[in-house]
Amino acid sequence: MLVRKRDGRLEEFSKDKIAGTLIRAGLSREKAEAVAEEVERKIYDGIETEKVLQIALEIVGKYSKRVSAVYGLKSSLLRLGPAGYRFEKFVSSLLREFGYRTVTNQLIEGKCALHEIDVIAEKDERFLVECKFHNTPIYTGLKEVLYSYARFVDITESGKEFDGMWIFTNTKFSSEAVKYANCRGLLLTGWRYPEKGGIEFMLESKKLYPITVLSLKDFEIELLLKEGFAFCKDLLSKPNKVREIIGKRAEILLEEARMVQEGT
Numbered sequence: 001m002l003v004r005k006r007d008g009r010l011e012e013f014s015k016d017k018i019a020g021t022l023i024r025a026g027l028s029r030e031k032a033e034a035v036a037e038e039v040e041r042k043i044y045d046g047i048e049t050e051k052v053l054q055i056a057l058e059i060v061g062k063y064s065k066r067v068s069a070v071y072g073l074k075s076s077l078l079r080l081g082p083a084g085y086r087f088e089k090f091v092s093s094l095l096r097e098f099g100y101r102t103v104t105n106q107l108i109e110g111k112c113a114l115h116e117i118d119v120i121a122e123k124d125e126r127f128l129v130e131c132k133f134h135n136t137p138i139y140t141g142l143k144e145v146l147y148s149y150a151r152f153v154d155i156t157e158s159g160k161e162f163d164g165m166w167i168f169t170n171t172k173f174s175s176e177a178v179k180y181a182n183c184r185g186l187l188l189t190g191w192r193y194p195e196k197g198g199i200e201f202m203l204e205s206k207k208l209y210p211i212t213v214l215s216l217k218d219f220e221i222e223l224l225l226k227e228g229f230a231f232c233k234d235l236l237s238k239p240n241k242v243r244e245i246i247g248k249r250a251e252i253l254l255e256e257a258r259m260v261q262e263g264t
Contacts, residue, residue: 019033022071242254
């Protein structure tokens with residue numbers, strides 16, 4: 001049976017691929033294989049990979065909300081749009097979890113132009129952070145990295161003290177973007193880049209599950225991010241505030257967050 005990828009290419013459906021991914025996400029082999037077999041029964045020739053994912057997530061959720069969250073992590077990051085500022089808030093929160101002090105949306109005068117910087121992050125070093133959000137899984141390419149480096153040069157040539165430029169994306173970097181960043185000393189963090197340091201690794205290493213893994217409506221995501229709620233654990237730490245923001249649906253969402261966070 002063939003499935004259609006986002007770029008239009010067809011590839012053979014693989015139960016082993018689905019089962020392997022679920023096992024890595026924390027599901028037992030027996031359950032992972034059962035999910036893969038049920039997915040195979042429900043799909044049809046030429047189905048789009050996004051629909052396969054939706055079917056798989058629905059089935060996995062019956063076994064474990066946490067595994068469902070891990071398995072659907074990539075698609076959950078795509079829900080941090082459509083506007084990029086949601087992703088900026090998310091990256092800021094993520095960096096704080098790793099001990100950085102952060103501020104967002106700062107105007108900084110460069111040598112030749114005024115720049116709006118997505119995030120400034122400081123721990124042992126001080127970084128300008130650019131957030132490149134995509135609402136489809138396309139590459140962040142050379143052009144975006146060149147643009148970010150030009151901003152860094154203009155700001156540092158004005159006498160402002162920053163140790164580097166750090167570029168975050170919710171998707172992958174192109175090979176040319178990686179090559180240029182390595183040459184210029186820029187930090188890149190994206191999906192599965194760098195190895196054992198990508199955005200998914202950062203999240204999983206600290207059991208940080210984005211609120212977008214929950215059955216939130218778009219406006220609810222907006223409201224929660226504005227109030228500083230980026231992860232499921234944030235909701236559980238301030239349930240009364242969540243009730244105040246969300247209203248009647250809060251109890252459903254809090255229970256979902258608990259199931260994801262506690263691994264049930």
